[in-house]
Amino acid sequence: MTESSVPVARLAGVVKRYDRQTALDGVDLVLRRGELLSLLGPNGAGKSTSIGLLLGLIRPDAGRAELFGLDPQRIEARRRIGVMLQSSNLPPTLRVGELLRLTASYYPAPRPLAESAALAGVGDLLKRPYGKLSGGQQRRVQFALALCGRPELLFLDEPTVGMDIDARQKLWAAMRRLVAEGCSVVLTTHYLEEAEALAQRVVVLDKGRVLSEGSVDELRAKVALSRIRCVSDLDAAAVARWPQVASASCADGRLQIATADAVAVVRRLLDADPALRELEVQRAGLAEAFTELTRDTDLPEAA
Amino acid sequence: MNAVTVPAAEPSVAAGMPTRRVLGAYLAEARSECLRYMRAPGFMLPIMLFPGMFYLLFGVVMGKSEGVDAARYLLASYGVFGVMSPGLFGFGVSLAIEREGGLLTLKRALPMPPGAYLLGKMLMAMAAAAVVVLLLLAMATGLAHVVLTPRQAALLLLTGVLGVLPFCALGMFVGTLFKGQGAPGMLQLIYLPMSFLSGLWFPLSMMPGVLQQIAPVWPSYHLDCLALAAVGMGQGAAWPHVLVLAGFAVAFLLLAARRLRRHG
Numbered sequence: 145m146t147e148s149s150v151p152v153a154r155l156a157g158v159v160k161r162y163d164r165q166t167a168l169d170g171v172d173l174v175l176r177r178g179e180l181l182s183l184l185g186p187n188g189a190g191k192s193t194s195i196g197l198l199l200g201l202i203r204p205d206a207g208r209a210e211l212f213g214l215d216p217q218r219i220e221a222r223r224r225i226g227v228m229l230q231s232s233n234l235p236p237t238l239r240v241g242e243l244l245r246l247t248a249s250y251y252p253a254p255r256p257l258a259e260s261a262a263l264a265g266v267g268d269l270l271k272r273p274y275g276k277l278s279g280g281q282q283r284r285v286q287f288a289l290a291l292c293g294r295p296e297l298l299f300l301d302e303p304t305v306g307m308d309i310d311a312r313q314k315l316w317a318a319m320r321r322l323v324a325e326g327c328s329v330v331l332t333t334h335y336l337e338e339a340e341a342l343a344q345r346v347v348v349l350d351k352g353r354v355l356s357e358g359s360v361d362e363l364r365a366k367v368a369l370s371r372i373r374c375v376s377d378l379d380a381a382a383v384a385r386w387p388q389v390a391s392a393s394c395a396d397g398r399l400q401i402a403t404a405d406a407v408a409v410v411r412r413l414l415d416a417d418p419a420l421r422e423l424e425v426q427r428a429g430l431a432e433a434f435t436e437l438t439r440d441t442d443l444p445e446a447a
Numbered sequence: 448m449n450a451v452t453v454p455a456a457e458p459s460v461a462a463g464m465p466t467r468r469v470l471g472a473y474l475a476e477a478r479s480e481c482l483r484y485m486r487a488p489g490f491m492l493p494i495m496l497f498p499g500m501f502y503l504l505f506g507v508v509m510g511k512s513e514g515v516d517a518a519r520y521l522l523a524s525y526g527v528f529g530v531m532s533p534g535l536f537g538f539g540v541s542l543a544i545e546r547e548g549g550l551l552t553l554k555r556a557l558p559m560p561p562g563a564y565l566l567g568k569m570l571m572a573m574a575a576a577a578v579v580v581l582l583l584l585a586m587a588t589g590l591a592h593v594v595l596t597p598r599q600a601a602l603l604l605l606t607g608v609l610g611v612l613p614f615c616a617l618g619m620f621v622g623t624l625f626k627g628q629g630a631p632g633m634l635q636l637i638y639l640p641m642s643f644l645s646g647l648w649f650p651l652s653m654m655p656g657v658l659q660q661i662a663p664v665w666p667s668y669h670l671d672c673l674a675l676a677a678v679g680m681g682q683g684a685a686w687p688h689v690l691v692l693a694g695f696a697v698a699f700l701l702l703a704a705r706r707l708r709r710h711g
Binding site: 200201219220222223225227229230231232233234235237238242245247249250251252293 | 463464465468471472474475476478479482483484486487544545548549550552553555556557558559560561
């Protein structure tokens with residue numbers, strides 16, 4: 145096999161149990177070079193377990209976890225990755241520059257310090273002790289540490305939690321730049337708009353299984369719902385009983401309807417309420433698709 | 448697909464790392480570990496203050512009436528008392544807190560060379576032990592007029608710097624048993640009684656016979672014997688004490704390593 149055909153990271157038939165609870169139940173996952181893959185799922189879906197397995201922090205009970213075709217616990221494999229975990233309290237008395245220099249020393253060919261700092265937007269913080277930074281600044285420093293080794297694969301676990309909108313946008317831009325350089329990224333996030341904006345491929349996990357896998361568009365297409373919003377006096381409960389209407393609710397005088405057939409419902413709405421104003425029709429976003437997908441699993445299993 | 452067009456970043460070369468850079472990583476880790484604690488007054492102050500204050504009170508001020516021999520004796524035992532704490536607390540508390548705070552997990556995920564984390568902490572504890580011994584040496588010769596040959600002073604320093612290691616191992620083991628803030632309390636429960644029972648506060652000869660008899664159980668007792676020998680007040684051969692301390696260090700290191708591997 146040539147190097148480029150070996151997946152950057154792979155889970156194959158992985159099972160992981162904690163005591164009696166099954167965290168992952170036969171998960172297959174392949175990450176290709178230069179790809180940004182987003183792992184989505186409700187809490188307890190198995191996202192952190194998947195990342196822990198790929199990082200070699202935990203071992204699978206069955207199946208295989210690989211980085212670059214190697215055991216993730218091999219240091220040769222880990223020298224090619226960068227990591228940003230959800231919570232890591234770094235030494236508060238060390239300065240940002242010192243933390244960057246230390247982390248870069250683990251890697252064979254790290255980025256120059258100034259470049260890492262600029263990419264993560266921490267150039268002005270280098271002399272500050274880590275403990276004196278705000279939560280958002282600390283996250284940016286952790287991002288700088290993740291990319292300072294010039295990794296071929298970046299693990300980002302909830303990277304933008306605690307960041308303001310501006311910082312989040314900058315981090316997105318930096319991630320896009322890294323991907324353009326050929327770096328692969330595994331991203332877990334609670335913000336669906338983040339996955340929507342960045343991911344080439346989305347894997348939805350729920351209860352330890354892969355529920356769905358595909359591009360953001362493919363995932364959205366699976367849920368053929370549209371969202372209709374308008375200001376109307378119509379009773380939401382009555383509208384909810386119309387055929388084709390999946391759900392309807394009313395908040396602050398605004399009627400919100402989810403439907404698979406927006407055209408038919410809009411026609412009926414206009415007939416029923418001539419005074420209707422501010423009509424809006426929107427295709428379902430990833431958020432709706434995600435809710436639909438994970439809700440289905442609560443029903444009794446069909447197959 | 449597009450796998451061909453993406454620039455392959457010399458994959459086979461990237462995985463290897465020259466020995467010089469690996470050594471550099473060990474050095475960087477040790478340097479960071481020392482820096483972060485030397486800068487934390489909450490860590491360094493108690494370590495230096497307690498043995499220093501005790502020595503000032505009992506060795507220098509009250510020692511005047513007891514003669515120079517008392518000051519010499521207390522230099523050894525407060526030296527041991529001072530050396531124990533960077534080992535126990537430097538290792539145990541920081542490990543317990545870093546296990547809870549996620550730093551250890553991050554370090555395990557990063558390509559830090561094996562053992563660099565523990566080696567860094569070890570060097571930090573040795574450096575802190577050296578600072579404590581030097582402080583007491585300065586007080587003993589400057590204030591209490593204890594006369595030491597350069598060889599004796601160097602031997603005491605060496606005893607302190609190496610003698611911290613069994614306590615590092617013990618601290619590390621406790622650090623693997625407790626997470627976060629549970630560890631400091633537990634370590635105090637070990638540190639203070641063990642110091643007392645090994646005759647570091649009062650000479651063993653002033654204590655009940657039972658306590659004198661069980662004293663050899665404690666590693667601090669053996670380190671005290673070595674420290675006394677270093678300042679010229681030793682009795683009997685040194686090597687049994689060295690062996691006991693080495694065995695103690697290895698045993699707790701293995702226990703701790705096993706727990707770390709299993710529970711992280």
